[in-house]
Amino acid sequence: MSDYYSPVAEFYDLVARTHGEGELKLRERLRLLDPAGGPVLDIGAGTGRTTLAVAETVPDVEILAVEPAPAMRAMLMNMVVRDPALSRRVTVIAEPVENLTLPERLGAVIAYGVLGHLDFEARQRLWRSLLPRLSSGAPIFVELLPIEKPMQLPTLPLASATIGRRSYTATLDGEPGEGDIMRLTSTWVTTGGPSPPQTIRNTSIWHTFGLDDLARETGLRAERLSQQAGVLYV
Known part of the structure; x- marks a missing residue:
């Protein structure tokens, strides 16, 4: 895996x-x-x-x-x-x-x-x-x-929090792949404090059932x- x-x-x-x-x-x-x-x-x-x-x-x-x-x-x-x-x-x-x-x-x-x-x-x-x-x-x-079968997943809120001076927001979206597969992408945006804004995208495979x-x-x-x-x- x-x-x-x-x-x-x-x-x-x-x-x-x-x-x-x-x-x-x-x-x-x-x-x-x-x-x-x-x-x-x-x-x-x-x-x-x-x-x-x-x-x-x-x-x-x-x-x-x-x-x-x-x-x-x-x-x-x-x-x-x-x-x-x-x-x-x-x-x-x-x-x-x-x-x-x-x-x-x-x-x-x-x-x-x-x-x-x-x-x-x-x-x-x-x-x-x-x-x-x-x-x-x-x-x-x-x-x-x-999600029990592959589908087009619209962008959904995943998390939102403020830790110290930094704020974190995350969304999740997905698209169907072959067979029972969904490709899920989480996007994390971090802002605030002394650091520049940061965006991280992470894609994973999920079998739907x-x-x-x-x-x-x-x-x-x-x-x-x-x-x-x-x-x-x-």
């Missing part, structure tokens, strides 16, 4: 702060999780927002935080090493999940904002690896873009938690 995130890693948490409903729903459901079910696997842990959600809501559970993108992983590691409690519980992993020797049991899987970067065959390989390891009742939490498609792929039941977040379970 290509590294679509390092070029804009410094802005990532601004998006998460603006669009936080999925994280709130995740925290609500994590409070019901049995820590005896096994480690929680956080695929595409990013800067650590979902890892922190697990740590703060499920006492004592071990967390395997997988993040291949170097810039994102640096921020994740910084968060972990600054907190002794996290350092005891969180293992930060650079390799893609398909290259790992996973534990025999997993208490939950989190795949927020990552599955759309995998095509159908890659997702099938992932399910073959994960599903036999899920403890009884273990959930798979997912977050997807609310919905929560019901994942339920059919896995044979699990699906429940929608928000516009973009859902959970799969037996």
